[in-house]
Amino acid sequence: MKRAEYPPTIKALIGELKRMPGVGPRSAERIALWMIQSRDAHSLELARAITEVTKTIQPCSKCGFFSISPVCEVCEDPERDSTALCVVEQPTDILPLERTGAFRGKYHALGGRISPLDHVGPEDLRIDALIERVRTEKPSEIILALGADVEGEATSNYIAALLRQTPVLISRLAQGLPAGGGLEHADELTISRALSGRTRL
Amino acid sequence: MKRAEYPPTIKALIGELKRMPGVGPRSAERIALWMIQSRDAHSLELARAITEVTKTIQPCSKCGFFSISPVCEVCEDPERDSTALCVVEQPTDILPLERTGAFRGKYHALGGRISPLDHVGPEDLRIDALIERVRTEKPSEIILALGADVEGEATSNYIAALLRQTPVLISRLAQGLPAGGGLEHADELTISRALSGRTRL
Numbered sequence: 001m002k003r004a005e006y007p008p009t010i011k012a013l014i015g016e017l018k019r020m021p022g023v024g025p026r027s028a029e030r031i032a033l034w035m036i037q038s039r040d041a042h043s044l045e046l047a048r049a050i051t052e053v054t055k056t057i058q059p060c061s062k063c064g065f066f067s068i069s070p071v072c073e074v075c076e077d078p079e080r081d082s083t084a085l086c087v088v089e090q091p092t093d094i095l096p097l098e099r100t101g102a103f104r105g106k107y108h109a110l111g112g113r114i115s116p117l118d119h120v121g122p123e124d125l126r127i128d129a130l131i132e133r134v135r136t137e138k139p140s141e142i143i144l145a146l147g148a149d150v151e152g153e154a155t156s157n158y159i160a161a162l163l164r165q166t167p168v169l170i171s172r173l174a175q176g177l178p179a180g181g182g183l184e185h186a187d188e189l190t191i192s193r194a195l196s197g198r199t200r201l
Numbered sequence: 202m203k204r205a206e207y208p209p210t211i212k213a214l215i216g217e218l219k220r221m222p223g224v225g226p227r228s229a230e231r232i233a234l235w236m237i238q239s240r241d242a243h244s245l246e247l248a249r250a251i252t253e254v255t256k257t258i259q260p261c262s263k264c265g266f267f268s269i270s271p272v273c274e275v276c277e278d279p280e281r282d283s284t285a286l287c288v289v290e291q292p293t294d295i296l297p298l299e300r301t302g303a304f305r306g307k308y309h310a311l312g313g314r315i316s317p318l319d320h321v322g323p324e325d326l327r328i329d330a331l332i333e334r335v336r337t338e339k340p341s342e343i344i345l346a347l348g349a350d351v352e353g354e355a356t357s358n359y360i361a362a363l364l365r366q367t368p369v370l371i372s373r374l375a376q377g378l379p380a381g382g383g384l385e386h387a388d389e390l391t392i393s394r395a396l397s398g399r400t401r402l
Contacts, residue, residue, distance in 0.1 A: 007269045012254075013250040031222060056208065
């Protein structure tokens with residue numbers, strides 16, 4: 001006796017959808033059924049958008065951000081301040097920094113941070129490329145905008161040590177209370193860092 | 202000055218992903234970046250799977266389930282009992298019924314239930330097709346497996362009234378305590394239905 005079950009193409013689609021981050025088996029099934037049942041061409045548009053992205057997007061060979069050309073628009077822009085270079089872990093970290101509107105310089109994404117537990121060493125990151133850029137572009141300041149956790153700090157220290165011989169100012173993001181947050185919501189480490197980094201009024 | 206922002210193809214992809222059920226702007230962005238950054242061909246496989254599904258899947262012209270042919274395998278199967286016809290709201294409701302292994306008959310998906318508040322009337326559902334099937338296939342029993350809520354019951358009653366003149370037994374799913382659930386977790390309506398539907402030991 002035949003049992004009712006999804007045809008193979010639907011099963012294959014659910015299998016592919018399940019691989020997406022944050023999408024479990026239930027959501028994958030729900031999305032697959034939505035794709036089948038939505039009467040208009042939504043799902044074909046999505047398939048097209050995926051193909052377009054994989055065809056057009058490449059990492060900028062300088063900063064590592066998503067780009068449609070070998071070098072991205074920000075790296076090419078003569079109006080951006082090339083004396084300041086901001087180092088981030090991931091290319092996606094560039095967007096929140098841009099949203100502040102407080103930085104007019106250029107970026108360099110490492111592609112991660114040194115993390116022995118995850119088998120990520122300096123050679124897995126774009127640190128050599130950073131040193132090379134410092135040598136050729138000669139920025140006057142390197143801002144290390146890495147995470148305020150153990151791996152982020154270790155990576156910052158590693159890079160700072162590498163650049164110690166280079167005539168460049170090295171800074172890193174301040175650590176302290178988050179904006180709008182009272183002391184009652186901050187953990188001890190945050191408060192102790194806010195204390196030691198206190199600024200004069 | 203150029204600001205760093207996602208290239209248009211990434212923005213388009215995020216826009217398409219956001220339309221999927223249960224996927225908000227944040228998840229859409231996360232999925233898009235995963236598609237770009239996953240080094241293997243995952244995302245192209247997904248695009249292909251979506252295109253495949255939209256090309257191959259159609260509703261079975263008899264029962265309404267997902268099918269790769271005009272009539273699905275279950276409707277075509279001579280080994281399935283054609284004297285019992287189980288009516289469900291959505292084609293997806295067929296799978297949980299199949300999983301029980303307790304039903305060997307055929308199915309008919311209405312495509313929804315009567316719901317005046319959602320502007321769904323009998324004419325929007327596959328009720329005419331059901332009456333036609335009862336007339337031509339002459340099942341001996343119709344099992345109404347619709348939801349145990351107001352709309353499901355109204356739709357069951359509506360169909361039962363339409364078929365009153367037809368020599369077919371009409372039944373519907375039992376209502377009562379869910380398996381494994383104690384009285385302390387059941388609401389009053391469930392308990393009152395379990396009471397009125399009590400079975401002899």
